[in-house]
Amino acid sequence: MQRTTTRAAVRAQHLTKTYGSGEATVHPLRRLSIEIPAGEFTAIMGPSGSGKSTLLHVLAGLDSADEGSVVLSAQGRDVELIGLSERELTLMRRRYIGFIFQAYNLVPAMTAQENILLPSSLGGPEPDRHYYEMVIDRLGLADRLDHRPFELSGGQQQRVAVARALVSKPAVIFADEPTGNLDSRSSAEVLGLLRAAVDEFGQTVVMVSHDANAAAQADRTVILSDGRVLETVAEPTAELLAAKMIGAAQ
Numbered sequence: 001m002q003r004t005t006t007r008a009a010v011r012a013q014h015l016t017k018t019y020g021s022g023e024a025t026v027h028p029l030r031r032l033s034i035e036i037p038a039g040e041f042t043a044i045m046g047p048s049g050s051g052k053s054t055l056l057h058v059l060a061g062l063d064s065a066d067e068g069s070v071v072l073s074a075q076g077r078d079v080e081l082i083g084l085s086e087r088e089l090t091l092m093r094r095r096y097i098g099f100i101f102q103a104y105n106l107v108p109a110m111t112a113q114e115n116i117l118l119p120s121s122l123g124g125p126e127p128d129r130h131y132y133e134m135v136i137d138r139l140g141l142a143d144r145l146d147h148r149p150f151e152l153s154g155g156q157q158q159r160v161a162v163a164r165a166l167v168s169k170p171a172v173i174f175a176d177e178p179t180g181n182l183d184s185r186s187s188a189e190v191l192g193l194l195r196a197a198v199d200e201f202g203q204t205v206v207m208v209s210h211d212a213n214a215a216a217q218a219d220r221t222v223i224l225s226d227g228r229v230l231e232t233v234a235e236p237t238a239e240l241l242a243a244k245m246i247g248a249a250q
């Protein structure tokens with residue numbers, strides 16, 4: 001059988017993270033290794049406390065691991081994130097990483113447009129004008145750009161957060177439960193946009209979700225259990241993922 005090799009956008013090996021000591025010790029990551037293929041949509045599922053958010057934060061350079069390696073491939077070079085200083089990590093995040101939070105994390109005093117352009121105002125890459133306009137148009141935000149977050153619905157706020165993560169064409173977009181606060185219609189919209197970011201804009205997306213329907217939008221779903229990768233499911237269906245999650249919780 002012919003094998004095609006997919007380029008990894010992020011390659012993490014033997015990640016270990018421990019909190020506390022003695023009887024209170026918690027191990028969110030236990031020598032966990034994972035590869036995130038470039039230009040694809042990867043979902044991460046697992047029971048509560050299995051280490052999903054910790055893993056996402058470590059892969060995105062928002063948190064550090066005690067041991068292991070996280071290599072980010074961006075613009076033809078590989079950068080090891082573990083061991084970088086806080087300042088170096090901040091620069092890496094600004095240049096190469098987009099992050100979408102469950103709680104949107106928009107700046108309340110800024111308009112939608114100012115929020116979307118915030119990473120470049122802070123020294124990140126200047127978005128390409130044509131691409132910026134295409135993203136705004138695709139996300140249906142053209143007539144919302146002068147609004148502040150409190151004037152927008154939850155779904156619209158999350159679309160602004162998606163636009164903020166997309167416009168600088170980061171090497172990887174991470175999303176931590178991006179639909180966790182949304183109703184089913186807004187959830188479907190946001191998931192459709194993440195799917196389009198991969199299919200139409202060639203982006204790499206990694207999303208943590210509890211929701212089998214959301215994770216089924218991905219090209220593959222990695223299931224975590226107790227700080228380790230239990231299984232990777234290619235082209236998952238919601239039914240299969242729901243069944244796997246019952247297994248992972250036992």
Ligand SMILES: Nc1ncnc2c1ncn2[C@@H]1O[C@H](COP(=O)(O)OP(=O)(O)OP(=O)(O)O)[C@@H](O)[C@H]1O
Pocket residue numbers: 019020026027028046047048049050051052053054055
């Ligand atoms: N700052 C911290 N201090 C101590 N323990 C922590 C800290 N952050 C996470 N943990 C613990 O690490 C484990 C993994 O947490 P993590 O948030 O990564 O899990 P999760 O799979 O994302 O869970 P959930 O689905 O409930 O959000 C949990 O037992 C959690 O209580």
